[in-house]
Amino acid sequence: MNPEIKSYFPILNQEINGHPLVYLDSAATSQKPMPVIEALKEYYESDNSNVHRGVHTLGNRATEKYEGAREKVQQFINANSTQEIVFLRGTTTAINLVAQSYGRANVEEGDEIVITYMEHHSNIIPWQQLAKERGAVLKYIELEEDGTISLENVRAAITDRTKIVSMVYVSNVLGTMNPVKEVAKIAHEHGAVMMVDGAQAAPHLKIDVQDLDCDFFAFSGHKMVGPTGIGVLYGKKYLLEAMEPVEFGGEMIDFVGLYDSTWKELPWKFEGGTPIIAGAVGLAAAIDFLQEIGLDEIEKHEHHMAAIAMDKMSAIEGLEIYGPKDPAKRAGIVTFNLKEVHPHDVATVLDMSGIAVRAGHHCAQPLMKWLDVTATARASFYLYNDESDIDRLVEGLRSAKEYFSDVF
Incomplete structure (x- = not known):
C-alpha cells in the first residue's frame, strides 16, 4: 500500500x-480523507438545495449529484439497476426495513429465520422482534471452534420452513469472512431469501451482488471513509417492488388524497422525507477514493x-x-x-x-x-x-x- x-x-x-x-478502530468508524471532506464542503458552499422538487438551478445541481451518487453505488456493488439502490441512514436502518416490510409480509407462524452467533446486534434484534410478532422460530447456525461457519452446519439449520437467512459477510469481532454466496445458494434451494450485512465487507472487499446472488445487501458509508448518517440497502427489484414502505411522508409520496395515498416508484418509495443528500455526495466521493486505490x-x-x-x-x-x-x-x-x-x-x-x-x-x-x-x-x-x-x-x-x- x-x-x-x-x-x-x-x-x-x-x-x-x-x-x-x-x-x-476503523471497524467502528473509519477516518475521512480530504477528497470526501472537500466534496461535502463544496456541496454545502455551492449546491445545497432540496432535490427532485424544484426547477431552479441549485435544485437541479443537487438532484444531479444525489442521483449521480446512486449510479456510483450501483456500479460499486454491480447492481442491475439504480432502482435497486435505496439510500438510508445506515446498515441498521436497512436491516430493519427488510424485517419490517418484507418480513411482516412473508413470515408466518411456525416459519424460520436463520442467523448466526457472530451477528452484530443490528442483525439480531430486528429478527427477534419479527419472530415474536409473527410467531416464527429464530434459529442460529452453529460455529466451528475457530469462529468460522461450515456449509454442513448451514445445511443443517436451513429447512423448507426457513423464510429468511441473514448473515454478516465479515464479522466485526472475529474478522471471519463468511461464505455468503454459498449460503445464498442453499437458502434459495429451500425458497428462502438471503440478507447480507455488508457493513464490514463493503469498505474492504470488492462487492458484486449479482455474483453473490443475495436478495438484500446493506452497508454504511461511515465505515468506508464516507460520512456518517448515510447507508445503502440493495434489494432485488422484484422484491423491493412487492414491499411496502415503513416511513411515510415527503419524498416518497406520489399522490395524497383525503383518505388514501400512493407512493413513488423505486427506489424513492423507501426514502421518506428530505433525503440524505450531503451524505450521498460524500459517499460518492468515498467510492471514488477507494476505487482509485x-x-x-x-x-x-x-x-x-x-x-x-x-x-x-x-x-x-x-x-x-x-x-x-x-x-x-x-x-x-x-x-x-x-x-x-x-x-x-x-x-x-x-x-x-x-x-x-x-x-x-x-x-x-x-x-x-x-x-x-x-x-x-x-x-x-x-x-x-x-x-x-x-x-x-x-x-x-x-x-x-x-x-x-x-x-x-
Whole structure:
C-alpha cells in the first residue's frame, strides 16, 4: 500500500496524550480523507438545495449529484439497476426495513429465520422482534471452534420452513469472512431469501451482488471513509417492488388524497422525507477514493496487516486472539484479551500512548457468550495503517502487561 495514503487523512496528523495517533478502530468508524471532506464542503458552499422538487438551478445541481451518487453505488456493488439502490441512514436502518416490510409480509407462524452467533446486534434484534410478532422460530447456525461457519452446519439449520437467512459477510469481532454466496445458494434451494450485512465487507472487499446472488445487501458509508448518517440497502427489484414502505411522508409520496395515498416508484418509495443528500455526495466521493486505490489492493493490504499483527501479538505471553488462525480467512480485524486484565483497562493504557482500539462487547453479546468472555479488545486495520502502527500496538500491549503485572 502506498505510504502516502495516510497523508490524505488530516485527523491522523495529531498527538494524543503526547504521542502520535495510531488509529486502530476503523471497524467502528473509519477516518475521512480530504477528497470526501472537500466534496461535502463544496456541496454545502455551492449546491445545497432540496432535490427532485424544484426547477431552479441549485435544485437541479443537487438532484444531479444525489442521483449521480446512486449510479456510483450501483456500479460499486454491480447492481442491475439504480432502482435497486435505496439510500438510508445506515446498515441498521436497512436491516430493519427488510424485517419490517418484507418480513411482516412473508413470515408466518411456525416459519424460520436463520442467523448466526457472530451477528452484530443490528442483525439480531430486528429478527427477534419479527419472530415474536409473527410467531416464527429464530434459529442460529452453529460455529466451528475457530469462529468460522461450515456449509454442513448451514445445511443443517436451513429447512423448507426457513423464510429468511441473514448473515454478516465479515464479522466485526472475529474478522471471519463468511461464505455468503454459498449460503445464498442453499437458502434459495429451500425458497428462502438471503440478507447480507455488508457493513464490514463493503469498505474492504470488492462487492458484486449479482455474483453473490443475495436478495438484500446493506452497508454504511461511515465505515468506508464516507460520512456518517448515510447507508445503502440493495434489494432485488422484484422484491423491493412487492414491499411496502415503513416511513411515510415527503419524498416518497406520489399522490395524497383525503383518505388514501400512493407512493413513488423505486427506489424513492423507501426514502421518506428530505433525503440524505450531503451524505450521498460524500459517499460518492468515498467510492471514488477507494476505487482509485483499488479494493483488491485494500483487501491484500489488510490480510498482510492481520498476518503480521497476529504473528507479533501471539508472541506476547498471556494474550489470546479470537477467530480464525489463518489470516486468509479473516479481514483486518484482530480481537484479543490479555490474561487477567479487563479489555477496558487495556484500551485505557493504550490510549495513554496514543493508540486507539475498541473495548467491550462490540454490539455482539451472543458472540461474547459463545466465546465465554464478557468483553474483548479489538484492533481493526484499514488502508491508512502500516506496520509501524502494529509495532506501536505490540509495544503498548507489552507495556500494559508489565504495568498490570506490577499492580497485581
